[in-house]
Amino acid sequence: MFLYVLAFAVHPGGEFLLVAVDHPTLRLYNIETQQCYVSSNPADQHERAVVDICYADNAKLAVSGSLDGDVKIWDGISNRCVQTFTRAHDGIPIRSAKFTRNAKYVLTTGTDCSVKLWELSTNRCIVAYTGAGGSGYSDYSAPASFNHNEDYVLLPDDKSGSLCTWASRTGDRKRLLALGHTAPIRDFVHSKTSPAFITCSEDCKARFWYKKL
Template sequence: MSVEQALHEAQLQRQVNALIVAHLRDHNLLQAANAVANATMTPLNVEVPSNKLMDLVLKGFSVDRDENPWNANATIGMDILGVGGTTYVGYGPLQSIPHKSWDFSSTKTKGHSKIFPKHDTRHISEHKNAARCARFSPDGRLVATGSADTSIKLFEVDKVRQMMMTDAVGRDGPLRPVIRTFYDHVQAINDLDFHPQSSVLISGAKDRTIKFFDFAKTTAKRAFRVIQDTHNVRSVSFHPCGDFLLAGTDHPTPHLYDVNTFQCYLSSTVQDGQVEGAINQIRYASNGGIYVTASKDGCIRIWDGVSASCVHVIEQAHSSLEVTSANFTKDQRYILSCGKDSMVRLWDVGSGQQVKQYGGSQHDQMRCQAVFNHTEEFVLCIDESTSEVVVWDALTGEIASRFLSNHSGAPRWLEHSPSESAFITCGNDRSVRFWRETF
């Protein structure tokens, strides 16, 4: 090897080490970042653009897929699910979507709040019993709803848009945005999630099962795989790579499943008595390095995505009352939570300190959630007392808008699209409504 080659490889190694240290540090994995920094003599405060390592890895995967189109290993998490790598048209591995990271902890947030755009709404379907949950696909092209009637409905968002823009009646009759309906549970459905790459939808239900549905098959009505849990499955979340999934259940500790083997893992570092109460919601961060649980015992817990150990507990997060939801921001720096104290709160992941709170709505009965809009400029939740949708400016904490939900009674679930100014509401009146910005 020539001197020039040796110097080049050494420089490349230093750059790789810097990327790894910065990635671990920026995603709050400080213990690991310190270990790598000390072992490689890399400064812990090395300056690297945010998510640079993720962007480079994504580009590498794209090149690998282009050069090896028949390589089964080039598409993660598809063949193991038994769907032969089939993907819904236009639905597959996602490109990195640029987004602005907001510094919610900044004190310079006074002033006029942003104006939340007006939205049109349309009743798009109805279940036979309460509509309990909804979830958009990662690309925003599909949305699924789950009901107490044990059914799951899958909608194509483009068809919903067409329905809203026209009278939705053609030569073949009315336009129907429901493209699939699944029936395979025997009790109410609590939560849904889409696989990050393949055409698979999972559901968690009171019948203690997690079921896998292949929505690429037009005739499929039943699940092609089933995980039998030991408890009521309240919440489910796929790891971003698709090889693992989390289940939040009536058991106080998260259940981590390997999608290849269906083997269940429980944290070995959590002792009996350290956690109490069922898990209302569980969600991975966008890189899978950490995940969060919102529990009936009033705590928000942050867990290490590799060791499954609890690394931080925010106690009495909602005045000792039940925490009903918890979600990460896209940059994983903050957690947005909702609780039965009728408050929505924003927490700094690194310190566990509250940085914002959003008040002025009542939600002390149902297991509702608070969500960001797709740009994270606004926070949305419901008001059970008035059956309204309430919107806050995420930076100032001031109410930016509130409007009637058009449900009979308050909607019990609200889910925002990850890709556009649109969201869905559903509730005990069995109806599903789609909301889209007025143009």
């Protein structure tokens, strides 16, 4: 049976690869031996396809987001699920899930352009970033991301064609930035070290943005 690869994440140590295919089961590969591993407990797995995965910088944890609307936290050594945010966006499919640098929080995006910040220690949403203009469900909505110093959360909005920005700690909405694309943006990546990001759109263009300091 042929399955599409939807997302992957390389272990910070370089020896393992987490792979999400069009299937609920998350797979861990040893890059050197190509051996595949899955959690020993089937109940750990999602109920629908996993669409995004990410390792924490310290490699102790990984996070996955699924079309089933759940976000799961995985132990980076045992590959067992240790925490679940059930129906994280009120059951809407998840578009992306990313750790903060200190691995104490997870930023998630729903396919309805909703964005939330979750605290791992309390298993609750502590900030909901509202006001993005997207409406309804979209199979290919763009992911939200922190800027390089994690002071802001950013999300390209399909409806307005602009970049939505919020103060990460308070959720206060900032001024929109027109991105200049003529079709919906499908991917968005911000640099981890400088005020720069790239947008990729269905208009067959990629745009690079950089703020001079």
